[in-house]
Amino acid sequence: MKYKEIISKMTREEKASLMSGKDFWQTMDIERLGIPSIFLADGPHGIRKQAEAADHLGLNESIPATCFPTAATVANSWNEELAMQMGTYLGKEAVEQKVNVLLGPGINMKRSPLSGRNFEYFSEDPYLAGKLAAGMIKGIQSYGISACVKHFAVNNQEERRMSIDTIVDERTLREMYLTAFEMAVKEGETKAVMSAYNKLNGEYTNENMDLMKQILRDDWNYDGVVVTDWGGSNERVAGLIAGNELEMPTTAGETNQDIVTAIESGEIKEDVLDQCVDRLLDLVFTTEKAFKQKPKTVDKKEHHQMAQRVAEESIILLKNEANILPLQQDKTVAVIGDFARETRYQGAGSSIVNPTFLDHPLDLLEETELNSIGYEQGFDRYGKRSTRKINKACALAEQADVVLLYMGLDEVTEAEGLDRQSMDIPANQIELLDALYEVNPNIVVVLSCGAAVEMPWMTKVKGLVHAYLSGQAGAKAVQRIITGAVNPSGKLAETYPLRYEDTPASHQFPGKEVSVEYREGPYIGYRYYDTADVNVLFPFGYGLSYTSFGYSDIKVSEEGVTFNITNTGEVAGKEVAQLYVRCQSKAIFRPDKELKGFIKVDLNAGETKTVTLLFDDKTFRYFNVKTNQWEIESADYKIMIGAASDDIRLEDVIFIEGTEAPLPYDKDKLPSYYSGKVNDVSIEEFETLLGHKVPDPKWDRNKPLGYNDTxxxxxxxxxxxxxxxxxxxxxxxxxxxxxxxxxxxxxxxxxxxxxxxxxxxxxxxxxxxxxxxxxxxxxxxxxxxxxxxxxxxxxxxxxxxxxxxxxxxxxxxxxxxxx
Structure with missing residues (x-):
């Protein structure tokens, strides 16, 4: 232990007191031993430190801070270096506000497009999420404070999130839902991890010995602190035994006494408490050093400009029929939509940031070269129908060459604690779009939302710019993209299905009562659509540019793959090249392809660059449930370089010598998983994959209600x-x-x-x-x-x-x- 001497001077009660909060956001201090309190604050995309009344729901206003684009937006940049730079800005602001632990980034997988907190998570792909999270963590911690990666683990729905039991097979758990956390721990070296509210296969995550001890501590060699999500402690002593040091917020000493009583009764040894105290003290003392240096002065304008830069690299051009974009100066433009007047720029809940500045599209019109002829609201952002608003918008649109229509989801639709009810854009906005199309078909939509939506109206627009939730400077970033000052380079970090019913988890989301079953196994997102050959609206990794790119000259070796990218267009641009791998063996079921590398390349018109993507320990591995460890299958592997998951430009094959592990499955008993057609797996086949029976997903209506009921x-x-x-x-x-x-x-x-x-x-x-x-x-x-x-x-x-x-x-x- 690092702090054995200090711990030896503590009473048992003092040690236990450190294991829960002093108040809503601070840890306990022990003044006589020189142990200070440290401050934890929400901060996945900006610091939310409340100056006065504290809450975990985003109700009370926080100290102004830069509101950067949300994780769902940043992921579209496919730029690990940019994520790290954004992290340094977050770290600097945290130091200025004396925040020791920044509660982010969030890296749960986007299992379903309806999960209410998708705006706060990176991707449907664990490799992309893990790389971006690791970069952001490095940036945050470069200022001496701690990031806190969350929510560990399989917290993929908001409804009943504090008691739902997630039923998932071991291989899917390791490959899909833990890989990003593994990268955050090993590559990002995060100093703190937040446990999730939910149960995992029958046990609350912060009490789950396999998750907290075997995987996190032993397999990944993690020696940092685990903190509960706020109010997420079930049995305090069980959590302590599993290595969950810090319970938040305060329980006014009630659960501290549970720990003391457990030691006095012999239920646990005091060494267990000492080890947890030691790890917490290390977090306290190492992060406190950040405030002893010269105070960091935050240049709010510089940070606003950084938020704009992140947004510019993350916004995606999804459609550009007849090159309607960038908008030409000689074209008149009608600006329509409530989101043009009051921008939609972040999600709702504990991550709400009070921005230092806030750009709105209408306010920026005078700064642009757009030939605007006026603005109409067109619709109410909360869905109320208005024929008068539509008629006024159409009257304006008739007079313009181009309609610039700002659409999206409202602030209460995407919120922590609640899942979305559908993938639809509100009907009143579609009604407006239909009416506008009748009077002027030259429509460019600027879409603002933090998750995938259905777009049956796509045929009625010529241009589509997806801003996602792009932070306080997002409006300016959009303006620069639609005018051509910036060439769009964002690419989707999630697939856009044609309709919700096409998604692999549509029959099993959300869990409504006791449990939620992950019957689709590892086939989430593009892994499902590409394997089961399901048509989608926009594939994973998709995004347009104002220029074009050519790929050539692939060379594959045991170390990695090298190839050339050429900007074949007339303007400078950035291209995201994506490395996918397909195992040619059919002995073990696998997705058609899996992302194993990516790089963003900046190219002038006509320029060619040679790019190398190295293989790593995750390139060929799979988790074998029979050996209970990572293995490599001896097989030919197709190495694919693409501009999107369905747009493969270069291919080659390499044979990889494997570990010769025994086959973990009986192919005849898992036909859905070997075909990839998993959108409606029977309970019998799912139980075969699990290796045991699933619990009854329904509440026992006759049983008395208890602590974990609602x-x-x-x-x-x-x-x-x-x-x-x-x-x-x-x-x-x-x-x-x-x-x-x-x-x-x-x-x-x-x-x-x-x-x-x-x-x-x-x-x-x-x-x-x-x-x-x-x-x-x-x-x-x-x-x-x-x-x-x-x-x-x-x-x-x-x-x-x-x-x-x-x-x-x-x-x-x-x-x-x-x-």
Whole structure:
């Protein structure tokens, strides 16, 4: 241990106190030993440090900080160096705001396009996500503070995220859902990892010994800190045994006492606690050094310009019929759409950043050379239909050569804690587009959303620029792309299917009650579409440019692949070359191709560059469930260089000597997985892949509700009061949504409806404790008066205890928490 001497001077109670927060965002300090508190703040794409009332939901405004493009946007840059540079800017701002641990990046896989938090994650591909995350982590930590990669692991839905049980086979887990984390740990050398809320194959992730001990600590040699997601601790002692050092936020000492009691009873040895304290102290002392240097002064304009640069490399040109873009100066333009007036630039929830500046498209019109003839709102961003708005927009469009239409998803549709209900753009926007097409077919759409959407309207637009959620300077970046000042170079980090029903997990997303089954196995995103030969709207890796590129002269060796790229057009541009690998053997099922490398190349018109992509330890491996380790199959491997997953320009073959491991599968029993057609796998075949039976995915309606059950389940409760509360919450949500209070309606679903009962103790900083939750559960289960007496009695005890400690009347979490 590094801090054995300090730890030897601590009481058992002091050591336990370090294992949970001091308040909502800070760790506990021990002044007599010189151990300071450290501050943790949300920050996947900008610092969200709240100056006053603390919450985890993005309700209260934070100190202004640069709002960079979200991870879903940055991924489209396919530029690891750019991600690292963005990370350095984040790290510098964190130091200025005295933030020790920046809670990001988020690297969960995009299993389904409907996952509500996709805007905060990089990709459907673990290699791309891992490389970009590693780069960003290096940048953040270059200033001495810590990144905190999240959410470990398989947190791929928002509905019931605090209690859902993710059922996934071991090979899929390792190859698809853990590889990006492995890269973040090994290549990015992250100092902190955040455990996910959900269960993994029956155990909460922060208590899962296979995940936390065997894989994270032993296989990957991780020696940093694991912190729970806020309110994400189930059994505190079980989490500590698994190596989960820090529980956040504070529980006002309740779970610290659980640790002390467990040691005193012999349930765990004190060495377990000491090891966790040692790792936490290392995080505390190493990050505190960042603030002892000369204070970093942030140039807000410089950081705004960096946000613009990231956006410019990440925005994607998806359609450019008849070269309608870039817009010509002699063409008149009608600007239409609510998102032109008030830009959509980030998601909702704990990652909300209070930007230092904020560009809006309309405000920038005077700076451009666009020949604008005016603006019309055209639609209400929250979906309300208006014939008057459409008619006014059409009247303006008739007078213009080109219609510049800003469309997208609104702020309450893409939010933490809630999954999307469909892949549709709101109907009132499509109604407007249809009407505009009738009067002027020269339409260029600027799309703003953080995840894939269906586009049955694509035939009615000539140009499509996808801005994703491009941060506070995104509007300026879009303007520079549509005017030709910047040549677009973004490429999709996720596939756009023709319709939701085409997605491999459509039958198994989200898990509604006890569990969610990953029956599609490793076939997510392009791995499925390319293997099962399913047509898509836009393939993984796709993106247009104002120039063209040629590929030639491929050479493959045991070290890697070399080839030439030539800019065959008339303007300078950047091309993303992608390395895919296909195993030619059919002995073990695999996707048709898998991304194993990429590079972004900057080329002047007519210029040729020679590019080399090296193979690494992930190029040919697969996880063998029989040997329980990574293996390589002896086989011919096709090496493919492409401009997108379906646009392969160069090919060659190399034989790779393998590890000669035993075959892990019986091919005859897994026909769906060997064909890749996995969008509707039977439960019997899935259980064969798993190697065991799946749990019943439905709630037991006759069982009393417990700590990990939710308000949603109160519809089946024995207690009349609980059933009434359930109906009241449902009615409140419906009413608030109808009157336009959609943020509040979403908040009810996220922080009340889907919150496990234990969460009310874990998230209220000691205002409610677990004995009080016991009383609430008595009420819920039909013992109203007994339960109410228990709640009042335990509340009285808690008040007295706090008075005795001199703490009564002071909330440890600040004001404004959601109870």
């Amino acid at each position: 308000i949603a389940q109160c519809q089946y409760a024995k207690g009349l009061f609980a059933r009434f509360a359930f109906k009241l919450i449902k009615l409140s949500h419906k009413f608030l949504w109808k009157i336009g209070k959609r943020d509040t309606a979403n908040l009810i679903m996220m922080s009340v409806y889907h919150m496990p009962f234990r969460g009310y103790a874990r998230m209220t900083g000691g205002v409610i404790n677990m004995p009080m939750v016991d009383g609430v559960l008595m009420i819920v289960n039909g013992h109203f008066f007994k339960g109410m007496r228990h709640v009042l009695r335990e509340r009285k005890k808690l008040v007295k205890l706090n008075k005795d400690k001199g703490e009564f009347g002071t909330s440890k979490t600040g004001e404004g928490e959601v109870l």
